[in-house]
Amino acid sequence: MSTAVTTPVGRMTSLARAELTLLGRSKGTLFTALLVPLVLPFSVRAGVKQMDLAGTGLSVGTIVVPAAIGFSLLFAVYAGLVGVFTARREELVLKRLRTGELRDAEILGGSALPVVATGLAQSVILAVGCTLLLGLAAPPALYLALLGLLLGLVMCAVLAAVTSAFTRSMESAQVTTLPLMLVSMIGSGMFVPLEVLPDRLAAICERLPLTPVITLLRGGWTGDLSVSDAFGPLVTALAWIVVGVFAVQRRFRWEPRR
Amino acid sequence: MDINEHVIEVTDLRRVYGGGFEAVRGISFSVGRGEVFALLGTNGAGKTSTVELLEGLAPPAGGRVRVLGHDPHTERAVVRPRTGVMLQEGGFPSELTVAETARMWAGCISGARPEGEVLERVGLARKSGVRVKQLSGGERRRLDLALALLGDPEVLFLDEPTTGLDAEGRQGTWALVRALRDSGTTVLLTTHYLEEAEGLADRLAIMHRGRIAASGTPAQVTAAQPSRISFQLPDGYFLGDLPPLAELGVSGHELDGRVVRLRTQQLQPAATRLLVWAERAGVELRGLDVRSASLEEAFLAIAREASASKEEEFAV
Numbered sequence: 318m319s320t321a322v323t324t325p326v327g328r329m330t331s332l333a334r335a336e337l338t339l340l341g342r343s344k345g346t347l348f349t350a351l352l353v354p355l356v357l358p359f360s361v362r363a364g365v366k367q368m369d370l371a372g373t374g375l376s377v378g379t380i381v382v383p384a385a386i387g388f389s390l391l392f393a394v395y396a397g398l399v400g401v402f403t404a405r406r407e408e409l410v411l412k413r414l415r416t417g418e419l420r421d422a423e424i425l426g427g428s429a430l431p432v433v434a435t436g437l438a439q440s441v442i443l444a445v446g447c448t449l450l451l452g453l454a455a456p457p458a459l460y461l462a463l464l465g466l467l468l469g470l471v472m473c474a475v476l477a478a479v480t481s482a483f484t485r486s487m488e489s490a491q492v493t494t495l496p497l498m499l500v501s502m503i504g505s506g507m508f509v510p511l512e513v514l515p516d517r518l519a520a521i522c523e524r525l526p527l528t529p530v531i532t533l534l535r536g537g538w539t540g541d542l543s544v545s546d547a548f549g550p551l552v553t554a555l556a557w558i559v560v561g562v563f564a565v566q567r568r569f570r571w572e573p574r575r
Numbered sequence: 576m577d578i579n580e581h582v583i584e585v586t587d588l589r590r591v592y593g594g595g596f597e598a599v600r601g602i603s604f605s606v607g608r609g610e611v612f613a614l615l616g617t618n619g620a621g622k623t624s625t626v627e628l629l630e631g632l633a634p635p636a637g638g639r640v641r642v643l644g645h646d647p648h649t650e651r652a653v654v655r656p657r658t659g660v661m662l663q664e665g666g667f668p669s670e671l672t673v674a675e676t677a678r679m680w681a682g683c684i685s686g687a688r689p690e691g692e693v694l695e696r697v698g699l700a701r702k703s704g705v706r707v708k709q710l711s712g713g714e715r716r717r718l719d720l721a722l723a724l725l726g727d728p729e730v731l732f733l734d735e736p737t738t739g740l741d742a743e744g745r746q747g748t749w750a751l752v753r754a755l756r757d758s759g760t761t762v763l764l765t766t767h768y769l770e771e772a773e774g775l776a777d778r779l780a781i782m783h784r785g786r787i788a789a790s791g792t793p794a795q796v797t798a799a800q801p802s803r804i805s806f807q808l809p810d811g812y813f814l815g816d817l818p819p820l821a822e823l824g825v826s827g828h829e830l831d832g833r834v835v836r837l838r839t840q841q842l843q844p845a846a847t848r849l850l851v852w853a854e855r856a857g858v859e860l861r862g863l864d865v866r867s868a869s870l871e872e873a874f875l876a877i878a879r880e881a882s883a884s885k886e887e888e889f890a891v
Contacts, residue, residue: 334682412666417684419683
């Protein structure tokens with residue numbers, strides 16, 4: 318028999334454990350989440366090699382590593398969680414969970430935990446792997462990279478919940494996740510560093526959700542992002558997270574539409 | 576523990592959906608500790624909309640709900656550890672097994688009983704290794720019931736607990752609800768099976784189009800309704816050949832082809848007089864059916880009144 322009173326941590330652990338079992342049984346999600354981020358960096362690397370990076374202070378490695386982590390955040394965490402939240406809502410699991418002692422944030426947090434942990438592990442493996450393969454030096458500003466990764470994980474989980482609010486089914490999840498994924502891949506400095514973009518366009522792209530994450534990650538490896546330079550991206554990332562949390566509180570749907 | 580304590584109190588409760596549809600239109604009732612209370616009604620009567628407010632899943636548009644003295648929506652943290660909920664449609668990840676589902680739920684609630692014991696109680700112990708997607712509809716219902724019971728709740732909400740169950744499963748659920756009541760659990764259930772409400776409920780309310788049309792003990796609700804006698808008119812006889820209906824003690828009648836239906840508040844004298852007449856006239860009343868007022872009669876009468884008032888609305 319379990320203890321008399323449950324705690325938020327205990328409840329979330331129990332939920333996360335069930336979600337981990339489900340993740341292991343969902344072959345499609347696993348394939349996308351694990352394989353795509355491992356393969357994509359190599360295609361990026363081929364393209365980056367042809368770019369004129371003279372004067373940007375960037376190398377192939379400092380573009381590929383943040384891009385690889387960005388792919389992991391988008392494919393494994395963001396798209397994966399939109400699927401998880403939507404599937405659980407359509408199966409009425411979220412409604413069921415809300416009849417119990419779990420608070421709303423615990424339901425979303427506990428459900429997200431296995432996927433977020435997968436994204437974290439994958440990012441670490443990608444970072445270590447790419448650093449070794451591309452002969453990069455160890456990141457001189459590791460704290461910036463870790464900050465970027467942490468913000469990226471939280472932001473992708475929050476934005477996944479927001480996206481799920483507008484996603485009616487697992488099928489439509491393939492469409493609703495596209496805008497953020499495409500915009501991030503094109504405009505957040507994953508393929509194309511903002512440094513090579515026109516200033517006006519770069520200024521807009523700096524405000525995109527994933528841009529500060531990529532900027533901080535890259536700063537971790539180049540070491541030329543000062544603390545004051547990091548402040549802007551940090552504020553942008555936090556703003557997106559706050560807006561996302563607000564949107565979830567207001568707009569998240571716990572039951573399928575009738 | 577006060578025996579008269581109201582575990583559930585509902586006052587002038589209203590629920591309005593996004594599109595402006597008013598599903599619950601000002602209902603009031605209370606349920607005492609250890610009582611089984613049934614909300615009865617046709618599909619769309621507002622039963623589930625009401626129960627969801629009691630479960631605290633949504634705030635009411637108007638009126639007040641108290642469960643164990645608290646608001647189940649705003650004071651969720653206080654109420655939830657003491658309630659068990661079985662939704663109308665289960666919500667389980669289809670790829671988890673029965674045991675995994677129960678373990679997950681047990682980790683999310685206070686004072687959970689051992690999962691095996693509860694699965695045993697609903698007759699699912701042998702299915703514990705089976706994935707939810709492979710369960711039959713009835714088995715899913717029983718898994719949902721098991722989860723609702725897992726925390727040993729003081730108050731149990733069961734939304735159509737026996738829909739989709741076979742006769743045996745239904746009997747099993749009824750026995751379980753009676754045992755729970757005997758051990759002091761307060762049960763609020765919804766159903767559209769009249770015999771379920773009649774057999775299980777200490778008190779009930781019949782809902783129709785968002786309002787409570789009748790409420791009380793099953794005996795009180797049926798007592799307001801007339802009993803019925805029906806038979807086929809003997810060959811060569813007309814309705815006018817029967818003894819005057821007022822003399823029989825009949826309050827109303829219908830003729831449907833050759834079938835006569837009589838309504839009466841005094842079943843025994845009316846039936847006696849009719850049979851004495853038939854005996855003397857030497858005729859056989861084929862298809863003779865004499866029955867006391869039932870919940871079904873009450874239910875149909877409410878539906879009839881409602882459709883009559885609907886016609887009035889249209890006439891205006």
